[in-house]
Amino acid sequence: MVSLPPSLQKQVSVMSMNLSAKLDELQRGDRHLETTVALCEIRTQLQELTKSVESCQSEVSEVKRDMVAIKHELDTVQQVKEEIEELREYVDRLEEHTHRRKLRLLEQGLTFFLSYAILAAVLGMLQFGYNTGVINAPEGNIEYFMKDVYKSRYGEDLQDEGVQRLYSLAVSIFAIGGMLGGFSGGMVANRFGRKGGLLLNNVLGIVGACLMWFTKVTNSYEMLFIGRFIIGVNCGLNTSLVPMYISEIAPLNLRGGLGTVNQLAVTVGLLLSQVLGIEQILGTNEGWPLLLGLAICPALLQLVLLPICPESPRYLLITKQWEEEARKALRRLRASNQVEEDIEEMRAEERAQQAEASISMMELICSPTLRAPLVIGVVMQLSQQLSGINAVFYYSTSLFTSSGLTDESAKFATIGIGAIMVGMTLVSIPLMDRTGRRTLHLYGLGGMFIFSIFITISFLIKVSNKRQRAAPLRNVRPRSRPQCIIHY
Numbered sequence: 001m002v003s004l005p006p007s008l009q010k011q012v013s014v015m016s017m018n019l020s021a022k023l024d025e026l027q028r029g030d031r032h033l034e035t036t037v038a039l040c041e042i043r044t045q046l047q048e049l050t051k052s053v054e055s056c057q058s059e060v061s062e063v064k065r066d067m068v069a070i071k072h073e074l075d076t077v078q079q080v081k082e083e084i085e086e087l088r089e090y091v092d093r094l095e096e097h098t099h100r101r102k103l104r105l106l107e108q109g110l111t112f113f114l115s116y117a118i119l120a121a122v123l124g125m126l127q128f129g130y131n132t133g134v135i136n137a138p139e140g141n142i143e144y145f146m147k148d149v150y151k152s153r154y155g156e157d158l159q160d161e162g163v164q165r166l167y168s169l170a171v172s173i174f175a176i177g178g179m180l181g182g183f184s185g186g187m188v189a190n191r192f193g194r195k196g197g198l199l200l201n202n203v204l205g206i207v208g209a210c211l212m213w214f215t216k217v218t219n220s221y222e223m224l225f226i227g228r229f230i231i232g233v234n235c236g237l238n239t240s241l242v243p244m245y246i247s248e249i250a251p252l253n254l255r256g257g258l259g260t261v262n263q264l265a266v267t268v269g270l271l272l273s274q275v276l277g278i279e280q281i282l283g284t285n286e287g288w289p290l291l292l293g294l295a296i297c298p299a300l301l302q303l304v305l306l307p308i309c310p311e312s313p314r315y316l317l318i319t320k321q322w323e324e325e326a327r328k329a330l331r332r333l334r335a336s337n338q339v340e341e342d343i344e345e346m347r348a349e350e351r352a353q354q355a356e357a358s359i360s361m362m363e364l365i366c367s368p369t370l371r372a373p374l375v376i377g378v379v380m381q382l383s384q385q386l387s388g389i390n391a392v393f394y395y396s397t398s399l400f401t402s403s404g405l406t407d408e409s410a411k412f413a414t415i416g417i418g419a420i421m422v423g424m425t426l427v428s429i430p431l432m433d434r435t436g437r438r439t440l441h442l443y444g445l446g447g448m449f450i451f452s453i454f455i456t457i458s459f460l461i462k463v464s465n466k467r468q469r470a471a472p473l474r475n476v477r478p479r480s481r482p483q484c485i486i487h488y
Helices: 008-026 030-105 112-133 139-154 158-183 184-194 192-215 221-249 253-276 288-293 296-308 313-319 325-336 338-357 359-367 368-385 389-402 407-435 435-475
Strands: none
Touching: 008 030, 008 325, 112 192, 112 221, 112 253, 139 158, 139 192, 139 221, 139 288, 139 389, 158 184, 158 221, 158 359, 184 221, 192 221, 192 288, 192 296, 221 253, 221 313, 253 407, 313 325, 313 338, 325 338, 325 389, 359 368, 368 435, 389 407, 389 435, 407 435
16 A cells, blocks of 8 residues: 655645634634635635645556556566576586586697607708708808809809808898798698698708709709708798697697797707718718708608698688598597597687687787787797897807817807707796796897807907907018128
């Protein structure tokens, strides 16, 4: 039952009291006029009371309508609340299912066939490391060959500056080819697949190695340049295809650790090229073409081993939409029939990719939200390339020679650098998860910064000492030769 508003109750009480008072006056009064006036007042008050009651009824009706609306809203809120509870329970079940799936993924280990596939793929990075360091040790032999070819062609000696320019071209053209190969890696991977791209890339490796191998036979240093360029394209493609293939066939819990296998293969290739480049093995005038041509071995070995390996399951499922083929590849790699978790993970990755909007290069550069990640990525790459390590890769032997070491000692010192790189790569694998990527990178850059200063100071001291030793010799006047008089 709805009670009247307080204002209306007060008004009715006042009117009732006034009416009672008027009735009392009528009972005590005797005159007719006063009775008529009183009755008129009573009639007026009764009319006001009727209007007030009607107004009250209208307000009560509005209150009833409001209460009905409120009840309807409460029912709606209750229904929404029940739906939220059901959704929350579904999310909890989904999170629990996802957690169990991740735990099962993290329990996956390194199977024999997965190890075999990684070994077959990582030969491409071994190729990259070998061809990066192989030009270092036989620098003097290659320069002598260039002088000999130039003299046989033109009948005059090639100046030292010309020899240095030709050798620098042989060194740098490898990086130019690598840049082109790196740019085209994504296109090759999407068109031919990760495994198919690696197999086709070995053709470039074989052609480039053969050209370098027969450089001396054909008496043409231009063939050396072309071979270095082609092998550079091969290595550039390897730097894109090999990490992509390994990360896509590796289980979730092994992706971080297996990512370091690429760098380990690079440093092993560098060390191998430096060891083979000493004079006791292939670092001679007759052996350096074979030293460069041995780059054919990783390409041939990969051509033999890789066809047995399956294509990337992610490529088969997401790019080609071949789900059954992806399942077969996963069963071989995991050595198990329980591959549904991996399929679900790749499906979730596919949905996430479809939800992301594709942007152009200009939008990437001009986007304020992507500016910070873009700057970080560019600076990270520049910090690696401009750290000074490339000068060590290509010219460490000549740097050690100019510092006063013999040719043989300089080559052994270069081998020491390669051994240190292999060792530090092995050390960084367990430290990566303990200290973090950023911390290790900063430590490495700090060490490069400090020791680059030491290297610069040591060369400045050596140049200064040479000038000091040469200055007195320039000031000494040659003695006049004594005249010899012969008497007959």
